Amino acid sequence: MNRLLTPRVSRFLETARAGHLATADARGRPHVVPVVFVLDRGRIYTPIDGKPKGDPRKLRRIRNIAENPRVAFLVDHYEEDWTKLGFVLLQGTASILTSTSGALEPGEEDEYQRSKALLRKKYPQYEFVSLGGPDGLIICITPESCTTWGQLWA
């Protein structure tokens, strides 16, 4: 159970189709990429998808998390009417899930498989796009702080 995210914030996150993941390497050099994601039980799960990028462990975001698990995750809404701008910023730590990561709690469904199933449900695109294959990775973000700004209409 995670009480950091209010129902309004959770709805804003759940209905968003994409977010932005910021990481930094051991020297503090930031990096940011757009990501698809699901929110599940207060955590954010974002996949390294199955496109032919080579070894996913060589991706900058994965190398950064290995060096420095601190991350920021943002969902925002832009439109030309600036009275309607809004964002949710989560800061916390990330871990990397693999097909051998196991369950979050004893007796539970495997967390890696569970997040993959939720991603397939949210994004029908995964019917045609590989979701990582057996070597795929899922980044799991555990938020420690939540900052909101502006309008959070979901």
Next chain:
Amino acid sequence: MNRLLTPRVSRFLETARAGHLATADARGRPHVVPVVFVLDRGRIYTPIDGKPKGDPRKLRRIRNIAENPRVAFLVDHYEEDWTKLGFVLLQGTASILTSTSGALEPGEEDEYQRSKALLRKKYPQYEFVSLGGPDGLIICITPESCTTWGQLWA
């Protein structure tokens, strides 16, 4: 003159209405916010706007840049047809411009005033929203690397 950005990348950046700025504090904790911006002569300029947030120097992004000038700046395009996704990621260093920063080169227009004029031109919203006032700040990003992915249709 800046040859890091190809004409196609420059067009993609110029036509985008918003970007994402990632910074990190001295301990390497990342932060990311959505921003409006202009591209001018190879640099990105993004304002701290005039909303009543109190002293802009207390904003996390400004404190982070003061501690650690390394930044990442992303412009991306999301749509449900994933064959049309694309992004441009710039990594480099940021500096803070104020009304007393002066010109980029001798004899030139004041860089702070120039970027403000370009922001007003790109965003008609600044007719009604304060662009920082006399104490406003402009973040100037000088890119040192440029990574592109996917489709960059401007």
